[in-house]
Structures are given as structure tokens and as C-alpha cells.
Amino acid sequence: MKRFAFLIISIAVIFQGLLVSISNAQAVPSDEEFKAEQLTDVVKLTSRNFESHIADGSIWLVEFYADWCGHCKRFAPTYVSIAQTLHAENIKNPEKRNIKVGKVEGSKERILSSRFSIRGYPSFFIIDGWDVYEFNGIRSKDTMINFAKRDYKKEEPLRFFKSPFGPIGQTRATVMKIGTYILDQYDILTKEKKFAPAIATFLLASVGVVIGTFIILMFGLFLISKQKVD
Secondary structure, three states: OHHHHHHHHHHHHHHHHHHHHHHHHHOOOOHHHHHHHHHOOOEEOOOOOHHHHHOOOOEEEEEEEOOOOHHHHHHHHHHHHHHHHHHHHHHHOOOOOOEEEEEEEOOOOHHHHHHOOOOOOOEEEEEEOOEEEEEOOOOOHHHHHHHHHOHHHHOOOOOHHHOOOOHHHHHHHHHHHHHHHHHHHHHHHHHHOOOOHHHHHHHHHHHHHHHHHHHHHHHHHHHOOOOOOO
């Protein structure tokens, strides 16, 4: 059972890496965008640019919001002010570790929402490397700035096994990324390449068969016990 779980997690991580590489290649921010985000803006995070931004070595304060959420709309000006304050401090104190402020439109970015197990809006998290801390305090500028600077260290991070960067979070993200990627490729084949829907489905199914065969082979090789040598 442990071998099976390890194999599934390994396959998930492999596909996660492949899909993230594809997404990151399509979503590298320009210098102008990066400077704008540093100075004032709340950084808009999506499933395509999330990994590349989060991996920059900074501490990240991230909000999950929905465009229909009244609480999110009312808090938006305060959140922009938080971003302006923290990003300005990054520039004034370049020797210190940056604290960046981002947001995810959770109602549309379902891959990330699933990965973070979002159940309501707005939801806030601190991401410090592999550690993720959920903010459950009063939503005010001072409280959230203090939480992002130091108070999060007083809290327990999400358990790694269930965290967005743990096995469950990675597997959820991988499954949803694969599904989204397949749908994107179907749209490209039918709308841009002008393939008939039946042919596009056949091509994608063929790729799926190849990948499935590869997984089965890996599974079989992994479970075969080594013969004892007398």
C-alpha cells in the first residue's frame, strides 16, 4: 500500500513539473509588470504564474476572493493599501527579505482554490517557502501587516501532508491541471487548427492511452519484487 501511495505521489509530482514548466513558459512577467507590482499593485496570481511568482524567495500574503463576494469588495481598498505599504518597504529595505502581496480570483482559478481547500471568501494565507499559514484574525490593515511581518510565526503552519505543497495538494493540482490542459488543447485543435471534433477527441484520447500505458508500466515495474539470489 505504501508503495502504491509513493508511486501515485511520484507520478503526480512528475506531471506537476511538466505542466508547471509549460505554464511558466507562457507566463513570465515583463520587467515593466514586475516593477509595477513591486511599487503599488496587488500581484494577480493565476494557475499559470503562481509557481514562478511564489518560488522567487519572498514571503507572500495571498488573498483568495470572488468577484461576487461583498466582503471581498469592501476589503479591496484596504488590501491595496496593505500591498502599497509592504511593497514600498521592500524598496526602502532591499537588504531584508521581501514581503509581497498577491490575490487569486478563487471563483475562476479552481485549480488553486482546490489546492488550498478554499471553502469561503475572502481567505488569506502566508506562504513562506514550503510552509503555509492561514490568517484567521481581524481583517484590518495593521493586523494583516503585522501578521505578514512576524505574527504568522506564532501560528502552526498547515500540516505538510494536507498543505497546498504536500502530496494531497500537489495531486489535486495535477489532476485539475491535466483536465484543464486537455480542454485547452481540444479548443486549440477545434478552433485554431480547424480539426473536426471527432478527430480532435481521437488525437487527445491517443495521447491519453500512451500516458496511461506508461503509468501502468511504471506501476508494474515498481511493484515487482526483486528475486532473492541464493
